[in-house]
Amino acid sequence: MRRNDADGGPRAKAVKRKGEEGNGAVPFILEAFGLQKSFLNPDGSPLPILKDASIQVEVGRTVAVMGSSGSGKTTLLHILAGIESPDGGEIRSSVEHPGLVFQHHYLMPEFTAWENVAMAARLAGKERRAAREIAEEYLRAVGLLERRKHLPTELSGGELARAGLARALAAESGLILADEPTGSLDEETSEQVTEVLFRTVRDRGAALVVVTHDPKVAARADRLFRLEHGRLIPETERAG
Numbered sequence: 028m029r030r031n032d033a034d035g036g037p038r039a040k041a042v043k044r045k046g047e048e049g050n051g052a053v054p055f056i057l058e059a060f061g062l063q064k065s066f067l068n069p070d071g072s073p074l075p076i077l078k079d080a081s082i083q084v085e086v087g088r089t090v091a092v093m094g095s096s097g098s099g100k101t102t103l104l105h106i107l108a109g110i111e112s113p114d115g116g117e118i119r120s121s122v123e124h125p126g127l128v129f130q131h132h133y134l135m136p137e138f139t140a141w142e143n144v145a146m147a148a149r150l151a152g153k154e155r156r157a158a159r160e161i162a163e164e165y166l167r168a169v170g171l172l173e174r175r176k177h178l179p180t181e182l183s184g185g186e187l188a189r190a191g192l193a194r195a196l197a198a199e200s201g202l203i204l205a206d207e208p209t210g211s212l213d214e215e216t217s218e219q220v221t222e223v224l225f226r227t228v229r230d231r232g233a234a235l236v237v238v239t240h241d242p243k244v245a246a247r248a249d250r251l252f253r254l255e256h257g258r259l260i261p262e263t264e265r266a267g
């Protein structure tokens with residue numbers, strides 16, 4: 028039976044703290060059950076996108092979600108991030124502020140790449156100087172150190188995407204949610220960025236949910252789901 032909002036709190040604020048597992052199993056950092064989300068068609072009729080989407084992500088594990096364009100991947104990721112509310116279902120996470128890589132970078136236009144990335148570290152509680160150093164470190168990792176003083180309008184699409192990744196990593200969260208992080212990158216840059224993303228997550232012992240069309244990104248994840256007809260279908264599971 029599906030658990031839903033009726034058993035706890037306002038559905039808009041679905042993120043809840045989770046207690047100790049206490050049974051030796053790897054705890055889940057993120058769990059979602061029976062997520063539902065509909066939008067409205069221009070004529071006012073409902074447009075169901077998520078119908079019964081469930082996912083469980085263990086601490087330190089990486090999960091990829093593939094699915095055709097328009098299947099609801101971005102909607103799902105935003106709901107998992109807590110920035111969009113589901114119509115039904117339940118989300119639990121032990122991480123209040125995941126690092127988010129948006130499909131459309133959403134850098135703040137009046138700030139340089141460096142300032143945008145440093146701000147994420149500042150919001151995560153770092154001192155000003157430490158935040159700038161962390162920002163520099165991640166900008167270097169994504170190959171953008173030389174562009175750190177550029178405004179978003181002075182960066183290419185691929186550079187904006189990489190700055191967005193650096194910003195998500197700079198919060199040093201235990202959970203990263205990434206929406207097509209290599210979607211606008213050439214093959215060589217994709218490989219570099221994928222390496223940075225997975226290496227950072229692994230070194231930090233963090234968990235990752237990555238939405239992607241890129242088979243090379245999906246191949247690196249521990250588990251792969253396909254989003255189809257509003258449900259998450261498990262495809263593969265790698266041992267370890």
Ligand SMILES: Nc1ncnc2c1ncn2[C@@H]1O[C@H](COP(=O)(O)OP(=O)(O)O)[C@@H](O)[C@H]1O
Pocket residue numbers: 066067068074076094095096097098099100101102103
């Ligand atoms: N605010 C909205 N109002 C109406 N329809 C929307 C809205 N946001 C997304 N959609 C529709 O929901 C579907 C899923 O969108 P999205 O989650 O962005 O898909 P994906 O990321 O898999 O390409 C699309 O068909 C899109 O047109």
Ligand SMILES: [Mg+2]
Pocket residue numbers: 100101102130206
């Ligand atoms: Mg999308």
